[in-house]
Amino acid sequence: MAVASQAQHLSKQCFSDVCYQLNIPQQTAKSGSGDIFFQISGPTSYSWIGLGQGSQMAGSNIFVVYTDGKDNVTLSPRRGTGHVEPEHDRSANVTLLEGSGISNGRMVANVLCTNCVKWQGGSTDFSGNSGDWIYASRPGDALDSTSVSEELEQHEANGSFTWDYVKAQGGSSGNPFIAAPQGSPSHTGMSSTPTVSSGTGNSGAESNTVEASSDSASSSDMTATAHGSLAAVTFLVLFPVGAALVRIPGIGVWIHAGFQIFSYCCFIAAAGMGIWLAMTENLLDHVHSIIGMVLLGVLFIQPLGGVLHHRAYEVKQSRTIVSYIHIWLGRLAILLGMINGGLGIQLRGDVKHGYIIAYSVVAGVMGVLFLAVIAFGEVQASRRPKTDVRGDVKQDKSPL
Ligand code: HEM
Ligand code: HEM
Ligand code: HEM
Known part of the structure; x- marks a missing residue:
């Protein structure tokens, strides 16, 4: 009898021939935190x-x-940071329990987790009705490794689901998987079953909410694409072209100023989307987001630097310290932004091959052209007689 009542407290989800089970012991269900078991x-x-x-x-x-290569399994707790290989998480408190191993062509991990209520990046309430979970798998050669940070290849199947906690709540704090052999999918009968069999007695919670995340995923996908495209156009085309404009004889400095301020407005829009993405995906501390936010701050002061430089130039007819700050900060920020786009693509992870090639080619070409503009600017400046007023400044009789 004890076995039967224990089995009722296992909530199971299967996706194809991969299965997951969860038990939230009575004690944890009552307080909302504590130990949980999953398989x-x-x-x-x-x-x-x-x-x-x-x-x-x-x-x-x-x-x-x-598989660990020794007829057993390796359990590797990891922290998800984005669409990249999750890194090993030392803070997870998990133990492989009896019943784990390889039998009848299936690997089974029976796990006790004592700190799954809260982790870096989220928390759950085990006294609630349900919680959000994700799954993924990669068919292929056995990894046969005992290393908990073994390199993984990207999954072929993945998805998210809402796990029904009500069905999982109850029972003592003992290993529920050896107490409920009928509920375990580690049996010969299960190994060839393509989807969950309702005959296991505790599989009623199967994947009825698997597609639930597709809407929000696609809205964040669209935002990521919009962010990436706008930021890329801004840093690969607008800012470099705006910088080159100041070198073209006859084009007034205010054209450069107006163009760059417009480019900066485009960047604000792209950065807004980027910050939203980084906040919702918990990626604010990623190097791509950090560089992006630094650029947003640095470029904010550029118009002021430009105006101060312009005023000083009109008086002194030569570059001042503010000029060098404006010129070199602008140049470095544009080059860093071009590189940061590559880091963004890496962070996104699932970017189409064609897009990566297009970005790399345009970034390469624009990068070289921009370096040529910089070199030209330096040559132009070195040849400029001290008393000579730049064409654009001469033409521009603004009170600045
Ligand atoms: C080498 C390791 C991994 C890489 C490179 C990787 C990469 C990616 C990429 C590029 C995507 C977006 C495209 C897609 O949907 O396929 C993605 C989505 C996803 N991955 Fe992974 N992944 C890895 C490991 C894992 C692991 C261990 C899990 C475990 C549960 C997982 C769960 C998911 C889920 C649920 C999604 C869709 C939801 C989301 O956008 O985050 N991934 N992964
Ligand atoms: C405030 C600054 C920025 C923040 C917070 C930010 C954040 C992000 C985040 C979180 C992603 C990943 C989206 C995902 O995986 O779903 C991303 C992707 C990307 N970011 Fe940024 N970013 C910033 C600035 C920039 C800049 C300066 C560039 C320069 C070109 C850039 C170009 C890209 C690109 C190309 C992608 C790939 C998106 C795709 O291809 O669909 N970002 N960014
Ligand atoms: C976000 C806004 C701005 C950015 C990103 C920016 C960026 C740049 C860059 C990169 C250069 C150097 C071009 C080269 O490589 O040779 C430059 C030069 C210059 N900028 Fe700006 N700029 C901005 C706004 C302004 C404004 C508002 C003014 C005001 C009048 C201005 C005035 C100038 C002038 C006069 C030069 C030429 C300096 C010289 O060669 O002596 N800029 N700017």
Whole structure:
């Protein structure tokens, strides 16, 4: 009898032939925090199988299972940082329990987690009705590694689901998977089953909400594409062209000023989207976001520097310290922005090959042209007689 009642407290989800089970012991269900048990199982034809707490990779508490090459499994807790390989998380408090291992062509990890209520990037309430989880798997050669930070290849299947906590709540704080052999998918009968069998007695919670995240994923996908495209156009085309304008004889300095301020407005729009993405995906501390925000701050002072330079130039007819700050800060910021676009593409991870090539080619060409503009600017400045007034300044009788 004890076995049967224990089994009722396992909530199970299967995606194809990979299954996950969860038990929230009575004590944890009451207080909302404490120990939980979960099981990850799937055929050994998978290179790895993963389960995570959260609604997307970024900020989630991930557990990856693979064969260890010694007839057992390795459980690797990881921290999701974005669409890149999750890194090993030392702070996770997880233990592989009895019943874990490889049998009948399936790897099984029975896991006790004592700090799954809160992790870097999120938290859950185990006394609630449900929680957000993600899963992923990669078919392929066995990893056969005991290293918890073994390099993983990207998944072929992934998704998110809402786990019904009500079905999982209850039971003592003992290993529920050896007490409920009928509920475990680590049996011969399960190994060839393509989807969950409702005959296991506790699989009623199966994947009815798997597609739930696709809407929000696509809106953030669209924002990421809009952000990337606008930021790329701004740094690969607008800012360099605006800088080159100041070198073209006959073009007034105010054309440069107006053009660059317009470019900066485009950057504000792109950065707004970038900051929103970084906040929702927990990526504010990523190097791409940090460089982007530094650029936003640095370029903010450029118009002021430009005006101060222009005023001083009219009086002194030569560059002053403010000129060098305006010129070199502007040049370096534009070059750094071009490089930062590459880091953004890397961060996004799933960018189409054609787009990466297009970005690299345009960045390469514009980068070289921009360096030529810089060189030309320096030659022009060195040849300028001290008393000579730049064409644009001469023409411009503004009170600045
Ligand atoms: C080498 C390791 C990994 C890489 C390079 C990687 C990369 C990516 C990329 C590029 C995407 C977006 C495209 C797509 O949907 O396929 C993505 C999405 C996703 N990945 Fe991963 N991933 C890795 C590991 C994992 C692991 C271990 C999990 C475990 C649960 C996971 C769960 C997900 C989920 C649920 C999504 C869709 C939701 C989201 O946008 O975050 N990934 N991953
Ligand atoms: C405030 C500054 C910025 C922030 C907070 C920011 C944030 C982000 C984030 C979070 C992503 C990943 C989106 C995802 O994985 O869904 C991203 C992607 C990207 N970012 Fe930024 N970014 C900033 C500035 C820039 C700048 C200066 C560039 C320069 C070109 C840039 C170009 C890109 C590109 C090309 C992508 C790839 C998007 C795609 O291809 O769809 N970002 N950015
Ligand atoms: C966000 C706004 C701005 C950015 C990013 C920017 C950027 C730049 C850059 C990169 C250069 C050097 C071009 C080269 O490589 O040779 C430059 C030069 C210059 N900028 Fe700006 N600028 C901005 C706004 C302004 C404004 C508002 C003025 C005001 C009048 C101004 C006046 C000048 C002048 C006069 C030069 C030529 C300096 C010289 O060669 O002696 N800029 N700017």
